[in-house]
Amino acid sequence: MSALADLFTLVMVAGGALLFLAGTLGLLRFPDTLSRLHALSKADNLGLGLIVLGLLPQVGSIAGGLKLVCVWLLAQLSAATASQLIAGALHRRKSGR
Amino acid sequence: MPENFTPRHVLLTRGAGFLALWLVLMGPALKDLPVGIVAAAAAAWTSAFLWPARGGLSFSGMLRFLVRFLPQSVAAGVDVARRAFAPVPPLQPGFVTYQTALPAGMARQACCAVMSLQPGKLPVAAEADGTLHIHCLDLREPVAEQLAADEAAFCETLQDGGRNG
Numbered sequence: 001m002s003a004l005a006d007l008f009t010l011v012m013v014a015g016g017a018l019l020f021l022a023g024t025l026g027l028l029r030f031p032d033t034l035s036r037l038h039a040l041s042k043a044d045n046l047g048l049g050l051i052v053l054g055l056l057p058q059v060g061s062i063a064g065g066l067k068l069v070c071v072w073l074l075a076q077l078s079a080a081t082a083s084q085l086i087a088g089a090l091h092r093r094k095s096g097r
Numbered sequence: 098m099p100e101n102f103t104p105r106h107v108l109l110t111r112g113a114g115f116l117a118l119w120l121v122l123m124g125p126a127l128k129d130l131p132v133g134i135v136a137a138a139a140a141a142w143t144s145a146f147l148w149p150a151r152g153g154l155s156f157s158g159m160l161r162f163l164v165r166f167l168p169q170s171v172a173a174g175v176d177v178a179r180r181a182f183a184p185v186p187p188l189q190p191g192f193v194t195y196q197t198a199l200p201a202g203m204a205r206q207a208c209c210a211v212m213s214l215q216p217g218k219l220p221v222a223a224e225a226d227g228t229l230h231i232h233c234l235d236l237r238e239p240v241a242e243q244l245a246a247d248e249a250a251f252c253e254t255l256q257d258g259g260r261n262g
Binding site: 018019022023025026029030031032034035037038039041042044045046047049063066067070071074077078080081083084087088090091092 | 118120121122124125138170171173174175176177178180181182186188190198206209210211213216217219221230232234
């Protein structure tokens with residue numbers, strides 16, 4: 001059972017790392033600032049989600065698991081808010097307001 | 098009574114919620130508790146300015162929303178990853194406009210934040226009349242239908258269906 005949990009953790013955390021790599025690649029390769037924001041906010045959120053999911057079988061207590069999920073939720077919230085703010089600032093600068 | 102007045106029992110419930118969140122994040126050590134209570138009180142006080150007292154959430158709507166949001170969130174990440182790893186990133190970025198029924202304020206901003214986590218879309222600005230300017234990674238996708246579905250799913254999470262800000 002614990003070998004299965006370990007395998008799950010390995011697969012999920014590796015998948016999460018791959019998505020962080022994708023987010024970084026997008027940041028470097030996408031053509032404009034707004035497209036790069038897409039890459040960062042979406043790929044990294046899923047990457048963090050997979051890592052949290054993968055680590056859940058390894059936590060010793062319910063409190064630890066709740067904490068991991070809360071960290072993921074807060075990161076989602078801040079990523080969505082930050083990308084909104086950056087996109088809005090960029091839009092205002094472009095339209096000269 | 099002013100429009101944005103938040104009753105005391107609502108503030109207390111919110112404060113308890115914030116304290117619970119703080120306890121989950123920081124651990125239930127008795128010597129840390131005063132800091133948590135101060136932080137929860139400050140958060141509840143701030144929420145009075147940001148979240149209208151009548152802006153209740155519908156639990157079943159939230160569940161339906163989550164069932165839709167989580168797979169979409171996965172699709173968004175995979176979509177970006179696919180484009181980022183492609184030899185030539187298949188992108189056709191550009192703007193679309195979308196008319197939202199949500200009034201300006203908390204609900205509209207939250208809806209925009211949710212949309213920004215969905216595949217290929219990033220709201221960048223909102224006009225006073227409810228026109229949203231949305232940046233898309235690929236204009237070849239059926240963006241308008243997706244946006245309408247996103248907004249409908251979001252409105253279901255609000256008890257009043259998004260009629261109040």
